[in-house]
Amino acid sequence: MHIMVCIKQVPATSQVEVDERTGVLKRDGSAAKINPYDLYALEAALKLREETDGRVDVISMGPPQAKAALLEALHIGADAGYLLTDRRFAGSDVLATARALCAGILACGRYDLILCGKQTTDGDTAQVGPEVAELLGIEHASYVQRLTADSQAVVAEINMGEGTLVQRIPFPCLLTVEKDINTPRLPSYRRSLTMDEQQITVRTLGDLAADDPRLYGLSGSPTQVERIFPPEAQTGRVYWTGTAEQIADQAYALLAARKYI
Amino acid sequence: MDEETFCRADAADIAYLAGQLGSHKVTPASALSEDYAHDELSGVSGMPDVLVRAESAQDVVTVMRYAHERRIPVVARGSGTGLVGAAVAVRGGILLETLRMNHILELDERNFCVTVEPGVLLMELTAFCEGKGYLYPPDPGEKSATIGGNISTNAGGMRAVKYGVTRDWVRGLEVVLPGGETVTLGGKMVKHSSGFDLKDLIIGSEGTLGVITKAIVKIIPLPPVSLSLLVPFADIATAIQAVPALIRSGEDLTALEFMERTAIEAAEEYLGKRFPDSGSPAYLLLTISGDSEARADALYRRAAELCIGLGASDVFRVDTQERKDAVWKARGAFLEAIKASTTAMDECDVVVPRTEVAAFIAYTQELARGIGLRIPSFGHAGDGNLHIYLCRDGLPADVFENRLQQAFDAMYRKAAEMGGLVSGEHGIGSAKRAYLARQLGPVQMRLMRSIKRAFDPHGILNPDKVI
Numbered sequence: 001m002h003i004m005v006c007i008k009q010v011p012a013t014s015q016v017e018v019d020e021r022t023g024v025l026k027r028d029g030s031a032a033k034i035n036p037y038d039l040y041a042l043e044a045a046l047k048l049r050e051e052t053d054g055r056v057d058v059i060s061m062g063p064p065q066a067k068a069a070l071l072e073a074l075h076i077g078a079d080a081g082y083l084l085t086d087r088r089f090a091g092s093d094v095l096a097t098a099r100a101l102c103a104g105i106l107a108c109g110r111y112d113l114i115l116c117g118k119q120t121t122d123g124d125t126a127q128v129g130p131e132v133a134e135l136l137g138i139e140h141a142s143y144v145q146r147l148t149a150d151s152q153a154v155v156a157e158i159n160m161g162e163g164t165l166v167q168r169i170p171f172p173c174l175l176t177v178e179k180d181i182n183t184p185r186l187p188s189y190r191r192s193l194t195m196d197e198q199q200i201t202v203r204t205l206g207d208l209a210a211d212d213p214r215l216y217g218l219s220g221s222p223t224q225v226e227r228i229f230p231p232e233a234q235t236g237r238v239y240w241t242g243t244a245e246q247i248a249d250q251a252y253a254l255l256a257a258r259k260y261i
Numbered sequence: 262m263d264e265e266t267f268c269r270a271d272a273a274d275i276a277y278l279a280g281q282l283g284s285h286k287v288t289p290a291s292a293l294s295e296d297y298a299h300d301e302l303s304g305v306s307g308m309p310d311v312l313v314r315a316e317s318a319q320d321v322v323t324v325m326r327y328a329h330e331r332r333i334p335v336v337a338r339g340s341g342t343g344l345v346g347a348a349v350a351v352r353g354g355i356l357l358e359t360l361r362m363n364h365i366l367e368l369d370e371r372n373f374c375v376t377v378e379p380g381v382l383l384m385e386l387t388a389f390c391e392g393k394g395y396l397y398p399p400d401p402g403e404k405s406a407t408i409g410g411n412i413s414t415n416a417g418g419m420r421a422v423k424y425g426v427t428r429d430w431v432r433g434l435e436v437v438l439p440g441g442e443t444v445t446l447g448g449k450m451v452k453h454s455s456g457f458d459l460k461d462l463i464i465g466s467e468g469t470l471g472v473i474t475k476a477i478v479k480i481i482p483l484p485p486v487s488l489s490l491l492v493p494f495a496d497i498a499t500a501i502q503a504v505p506a507l508i509r510s511g512e513d514l515t516a517l518e519f520m521e522r523t524a525i526e527a528a529e530e531y532l533g534k535r536f537p538d539s540g541s542p543a544y545l546l547l548t549i550s551g552d553s554e555a556r557a558d559a560l561y562r563r564a565a566e567l568c569i570g571l572g573a574s575d576v577f578r579v580d581t582q583e584r585k586d587a588v589w590k591a592r593g594a595f596l597e598a599i600k601a602s603t604t605a606m607d608e609c610d611v612v613v614p615r616t617e618v619a620a621f622i623a624y625t626q627e628l629a630r631g632i633g634l635r636i637p638s639f640g641h642a643g644d645g646n647l648h649i650y651l652c653r654d655g656l657p658a659d660v661f662e663n664r665l666q667q668a669f670d671a672m673y674r675k676a677a678e679m680g681g682l683v684s685g686e687h688g689i690g691s692a693k694r695a696y697l698a699r700q701l702g703p704v705q706m707r708l709m710r711s712i713k714r715a716f717d718p719h720g721i722l723n724p725d726k727v728i
Contacts, residue, residue, distance in 0.1 A: 012581065031554055036583045075578075183535035183587060186491060186577035189565040 001054030037117025091218030098131035305346025309356035326441030339407030345690030379409025398424035415465035417686030422643030435475035493541030501619035517643025531598035612685030646685030
């Protein structure tokens with residue numbers, strides 16, 4: 001089974017700085033890591049590889065330093081990595097990102113299964129995975145919390161919020177997996193001695209069979225981030241005393257006054 | 262300190278305390294949860310006559326003065342997370358809980374210290390310091406223990422290999438003595454040569470000399486980068502034998518723990534979560550820290566090479582917060598996990614010279630087979646402190662008790678032979694008294710009793726503990 005895992009490099013801390021002028025996340029100089037949700041996808045892929053004897057590749061779109069994330073994925077257990085990097089990818093929204101990943105995956109060959117994390121910790125949209133599948137024209141499912149596979153299809157247990165849907169999905173398909181579907185394994189020092197940048201292929205927009213370069217990056221992004229700002233933190237507290245009914249009335253009145261209900 | 266000299270706290274005593282302190286601070290035994298009759302582990306039990314929830318040093322003074330006059334035993338208690346029965350009122354009397362004295366009073370950034378009340382929880386102090394960019398280095402596994410309790414047992418923890426134990430981080434104490442006198446011991450100064458260091462007598466005295474009402478602890482700037490190495494080995498002997506070499510290597514290790522797969526499996530079961538790697542029979546867990554990513558990375562590579570050279574089958578990098586949580590939360594849950602894996606258990610917290618750890622572990626395994634007890638272990642390989650658990654599983658109570666005594670007896674003898682001591686960090690309390698007396702002998706015990714008498718002439722503070 002050939003599995004491709006999509007990963008993204010994200011800031012190592014949740015204290016993300018934003019460029020006030022452009023609204024773009026400042027990535028330079030700050031510590032970075034693989035999006036924690038993607039590690040569950042990678043682990044799920046490695047487990048399937050152990051059961052079915054296939055290969056696991058990883059792909060990422062990002063600046064040149066995102067190579068470190070791919071390298072770490074190799075040290076965790078992936079067989080090969082692909083980095084899509086080009087200044088013309090900068091400013092991509094979810095759609096432009098999905099287009100680049102779609103073109104990148106097509107350039108890598110045929111995959112039975114594409115796995116993604118359910119979302120990223122810096123964007124939190126949860127849209128890129130399903131959009132890649134739509135662009136590739138393959139079946140897809142999100143929020144998979146359990147996963148098995150045979151040579152023809154996966155059987156995915158999908159978290160539908162208020163219930164669970166178990167579905168057999170034939171290859172090729174794309175799944176985004178839930179947090180805690182497994183415990184991701186750790187990067188191995190021994191693997192780091194044998195897996196190096198040689199196993200990572202770098203591709204630019206020019207290397208991809210891209211139809212129209214204007215469909216990528218900022219120019220190919222129908223959504224623009226107007227402003228990014230940290231959420232306001234409310235630290236004030238109000239203490240109410242009284243019977244449960246009195247307190248409930250006070251809580252209702254406050255929520256109504258603040259227009260939450 | 263004869264038994265006859267003690268009084269129980271009767272209804273009149275309870276009424277007096279309620280009148281002086283306010284009835285919301287005073288709860289008679291009849292209204293108390295059974296939880297107050299024991300601690301987290303030991304078989305020691307005893308219900309106090311009355312629980313006093315002190316809210317200030319003045320409350321402590323009031324209680325101590327009255328108890329001293331009336332010869333009523335007083336047992337100070339924090340979260341009750343001890344393991345040897347030290348905070349159990351085995352003679353009844355007053356259980357003096359400090360959980361409401363939980364204020365962080367001052368952060369002194371120029372003198373690098375924090376002043377706290379005794380009921381502040383370790384996790385609260387840690388979070389407060391880290392939020393301000395500082396580290397309070399002692400790191401005992403039980404994060405819901407109070408600082409007062411940590412000081413009273415001289416708690417150790419995971420970072421002792423680099424930073425030492427609680428004693429090394431206490432600069433000053435305010436202590437209320439029986440009779441109600443308050444003394445200030447030490448302070449914010451870095452050092453002194455001014456008479457006997459009574460502060461150091463209080464630390465580790467398990468509430469037998471005085472009640473701590475305030476503590477000044479040292480802090481350091483938070484190291485910017487720290488990462489751990491989870492190091493698998495084919496067997497526990499190779500893992501433990503690597504420890505002295507790792508320490509000799511000069512690597513600046515903040516933590517050096519060992520764990521067997523059985524402990525990991527118990528934690529997986531207990532937490533309902535898989536450990537990132539459990540394919541090997543034994544592991545070492547190391548932490549290094551550096552002032553930059555590049556420095557930490559260089560240290561990581563050097564330590565990893567060293568481990569491979571010492572027989573490790575691989576080295577796994579534990580660098581992000583998620584990875585640290587996955588590994589260290591499991592490590593922090595070992596005690597609870599092993600407890601949940603069996604019907605009853607007791608523990609042995611011996612400390613031996615670091616060079617003897619491998620031999621001691623081998624001895625416990627031999628003992629486990631010989632006596633017929635399951636004896637999982639983990640511990641602080643870096644400082645020679647082992648946590649060895651004796652599990653009852655399906656054994657009848659009397660058979661377990663018998664084997665337990667045999668095993669304890671043998672292990673404490675062996676530890677003494679190796680130049681070790683009864684407790685590395687959990688204390689003596691009530692459960693380990695006999696073993697302490699046996700090892701230290703009459704002269705040292707006499708000295709300790711004399712010291713106790715100097716502080717507490719009527720012996721009301723935590724009777725029947727430690728000595």
